[in-house]
Amino acid sequence: MPxxxxxxxxxxxxxxxxxxxxxxxxxxxxxxxxxxxxxxSAISVIAAIQLAGAKETTLSTILGTCAVAAASTNVIGGFMITDRMLKMFKKREAKR
Amino acid sequence: MNLFLATISPLENSKLTSFLSTATYLVAAAFFVLALKWLSAPTTARRGNRIGEIGMAAAIIGALLQYHVVTYEWIIVGFVIGFLLGAPMAIWMPMTAVPQRTALSHAFGALAAALVGTAHYYLFDLKNAPPTSTIMGFLCLEVLLGALTFTGSLMACGKLQEVLPTRPIVYKNQNILNLSLLGMAVLCGVLLTAHPQWSWLFPILLVLALAFGVLLIIPIGGADMPTVISLLNSYAGLSASMMGFVLNSKLLIVAGALDGASGFVLSIIMCRAMNRSFTNVLFGAFGQLQTSAAAATEKKTVRSTAPDEVAQLLEAAQNVIIIPGYGMAVAQAQHKVRDLYDQLTQRGVNVKFAIHPVAGRMPGHMNVLLAEAEIPYDKLVGMDEINDEFAQCDVALVVGANDVVNPAARYNKSSPIYGMPIINADKAKTVVAIKRSMNPGFAGIDNELYTLDHTLMLFGDAKKVLGEVVKQLAETAVTA
Structure with missing residues (x-):
């Protein structure tokens, strides 16, 4: 009992x-x-990893793999696009 | 079900790995908080994102170390799919599509939570060792929130991408249907909490939650998207947090709570900026009211103008405030706005931007677009700070904004946007509004700003007409 x-x-x-x-x-x-x-919040990838890697039932492996895919899309894409956006915020005039 | 009990382990080295996992999780939670703290200002924001990445990497390594992870092939398959989906979207997606991508990422996050919850339910040994009611309650919440956020976010994404109709779709007894659907889903959850072994209820709960997500977004119009996206953000986070309760993982609880709090704060800010309540946004069907209100107002004369006249006006001005709106995003006019900004600042004209919190389709939408066009962020001023400056403003240039500059919000009690805080564009000496045509905006209401005596309408595509204004200015600069 947790x-x-x-x-x-x-x-x-x-x-x-x-x-x-x-x-x-x-x-x-x-x-x-x-x-x-x-x-x-895509940290849920750690729960998905435990499902996909635990080899319990076929269903749990399939659902776990899909969950890893969905969550890691957010992990990878989320941090990358955040950085891309933040890079654009500049205080001084950029030379063009 | 030793999946949940990392402390009891059959393996010798399990103590070490579980200690290592716990350590990485602790680091990750701390780094996530730091990431959000550093995001408070543009100067430290990139550092914040970096430390968030490090925290995430640490947590993933920690998860891979767990002793019950015995095979890596499926994890790798998942990661490869995630990379192929996530990276190209992040690299090549145009900035104008940020709201869609955000909605899609909420859908992915919620999907992951719903899938994990479903998998855990079917892993329980329901006959011999059913889960406790507490665990089952949290699991039901996780699946309910995850599933409804998944379909809801997909719908929002479809509306923002304009694959689905952007106008609110309303029908009779809509709210009653929606609420009873939600009520039934919650009932399933309660029954399952009390009787975890009634497994036939679980698919029903899933289907009801998925359907509710779709129906919840159907009546939402474009103008309400900033609030709804924030709310879905919050749900996705809460769903991850609930997963933490089920899995006995404090890291998930913390990260999910941070995301949930963030979405919550943003939706409150958005609601306040529209002077509306959550329930009004979700069940108010914004678009419907206005059509009747629009019909009541009589035709008034508008003064239209031409790009060269606007160029002269701007050239002679000292203080110019530009008010961007969703129309700027649609026309992709942010780079032309930047050219105009360049032309005017070279002449010593003081140019600022007035940003309404709900301008665009998500919180901060206009700021990102203008930052993309390399306009310094200290020129982007929030509504509350800039509203007093309109008295000294010579020209207020409205680029694709509509409801956020409608003076009717101040006094017209019958207007659906009555009470909404607006940008005081009408207080400027001259107002120039760029608009495609006199068709009413998203809220479907006539805008009194356009019929004021000191307002000039510049009809046409924002990108095109701004281009002409810039050309005029460039030519006079050469001759002078």
């Missing part, structure tokens, strides 16, 4: 921390923010 109450505490603290940190993000960067948090 310790639900300590999990709930972790959830509550992380949620409040998230609210605090996100409030400080400049509205300039709201689009990259969304793609970054999306990439971060």
């Amino acid at each position: 310790d639900i109450s300590s999990h709930l505490f972790v959830f509550m603290l992380a949620a409040f921390l998230g609210l605090e940190v996100i409030h400080r993000v400049s509205p300039l960067l709201h689009t990259p923010l969304m793609s970054l948090t999306n990439a971060i």
Whole structure:
């Protein structure tokens, strides 16, 4: 039996921390923010890895592999596009 | 089901690997928080993204080290597919398509959560060792949120890509149908929580949640997309967090909660910027009200103008504020806006941009497009900071924005956008609005700004007419 109450505490603290940190993000960067948090929540890839690699049942392997594919699309694409966007934000005039 | 109990292990070295995994997970969680912290300002934002990547890489290595990962072939297959899907999209996708990609990535994230949840349910030994009600409750929430976010985000993506009709589609008893569908899905979840072994309910829960996701987005119009995308963002994160409860993984809980909080904050900001509530966005069917409101207003005269006249006007101005909207994105006019910015700043004209929080189709949409056009970000000013400056503004140039500059929002109680904070474009000495035609915008309402005495309408495709204005300015620069 996992310790639900300590999990709930972790959830509550992380949620409040998230609210605090996100409030400080400049509205300039709201689009990259969304793609970054999306990439971060693709951490579900670790659960997918455990399913795809555990060789339990055929169904779990298939679903796990699909989940790895879906989550890693976000991991790879999410961080890459966030960087591509952030690179564009420049304070000074760029020479053209 | 030793999958959940990393601490009990049949293998000798399992203690070491599970310690290593835990360590990498801890590092990952810390790095994710740092990543969001550094994202607060453009100067540190790239560092934030980098540390997020490192945290993710650490966590993935930690997961691969887990002793119950016995075969790597399927993991590699998954990664290759993920790379082939994710990388080309990230590298070649035009910046104007960012809202679609974001919606699609919410769909992928939610799909992963729903699939993992489904797999875990069918891995339970329901006869001999059924899961506890607590675990089952979290699993149902995970699958419910994951499935509805998956189809909902796909729908949103389709609407943004304009494969699906962008206008809100409404029909009789829509809200009753939607709510009863959700109610039935929740009921399935509750029953499953109480009786995990009633496995026939599980596919029903899945189907109901998938259907609800589709129906939820059908009545949403383009103008509401920023809120809805943020809300779906939040759901996808919460779904990952619920997965953490099921799997006993604090890293998943933390990362999911961060994502959930972020989507939540953004949707509140978006709602506030439209003076509407969540329920109003989700169940209000924005587009419907306005058609009736539009019919009531009588025809008024508009003054139209030509690019050369606008060029002269801008040249003579000291302070110019440009108000971009979704129309700029549609016309891909951001680079022409940049040319105009160059021409005017060379002449010593002070040019700024007024960004409404809900301009475009997702939070921050306009900022990304203008940054892509290499406009320095300190010229992009939020609505609240810039609104007082319109009194000193000689020309307010509206490029493809509509509802966010409609003065009716201030006083016309019968207007559907009444109470929505707007950009004070009408307070400028002269207003120039670039628009394709006099057709009403997304909200379907007449815009009083266009019929004001000091407003000039410049009809045409934003990219084309701005190009002509820039050409005029360039020519006068040569002769002068």
